[in-house]
Amino acid sequence: MRTFPKREWFGWLSTLNEEENKALILGGLFRRIGNFRPDLFLTSFEHRLIFQKTIYLLQAFGLYLGFTFTWYIRGPYSPLLAHYGYILARTKGEIPLVRFVKAKSEKRFEEFLKFLGSKKNDAEWLEILASIHLLKKLYPNKSKRAILQLVSLKQPYFSIQKCEEAWNHLEKYRLI
Numbered sequence: 001m002r003t004f005p006k007r008e009w010f011g012w013l014s015t016l017n018e019e020e021n022k023a024l025i026l027g028g029l030f031r032r033i034g035n036f037r038p039d040l041f042l043t044s045f046e047h048r049l050i051f052q053k054t055i056y057l058l059q060a061f062g063l064y065l066g067f068t069f070t071w072y073i074r075g076p077y078s079p080l081l082a083h084y085g086y087i088l089a090r091t092k093g094e095i096p097l098v099r100f101v102k103a104k105s106e107k108r109f110e111e112f113l114k115f116l117g118s119k120k121n122d123a124e125w126l127e128i129l130a131s132i133h134l135l136k137k138l139y140p141n142k143s144k145r146a147i148l149q150l151v152s153l154k155q156p157y158f159s160i161q162k163c164e165e166a167w168n169h170l171e172k173y174r175l176i
Helices: 018-033 038-043 045-060 079-089 103-119 123-138 144-154 160-172
Strands: 070-072 075-077
Touching: 018 045, 018 079, 018 103, 038 045, 038 079, 045 075, 045 079, 045 103, 045 123, 070 123, 075 123, 103 123, 123 144, 123 160, 144 160
Parallel strands: none
Antiparallel strands: 070 075
16 A cells, blocks of 8 residues: 655655646545545546545545535535546556555544445435535534524435434534
């Protein structure tokens, strides 16, 4: 498995340009997570949603990879991350697994995998988790009820009960 150099986490593939390096780092992480398929990324909106929300939530775990997110129709969205997803989806050949250099970061990544659990491929679950988290981050003084109402107004296909379940999951992992 590859490891991240301390500050230059994309610098281990010197024959590729920076964008290709970053895309392969993402690919190495997604190989460990197990919820990225290039063929589906190119053809399935749901798979692109899973890609976006997975990285958003990974960064919410404190493993910042350099992507900023804004509130969009289906929750947090990063145009730059989408760009790297398309690069990754068109990458040919084997993508090496990657690990974090710092033991603390690697441990946090393992906790992230537990957080995702069996729902790592559930686009709606990842969307609701990421949406609640981002709204609580944007509006830290709003109550739980107000945040859940914002989510259900923007994304009416989520019931308040499903929002409650997601809130509790985020609380369990101390993300809100």
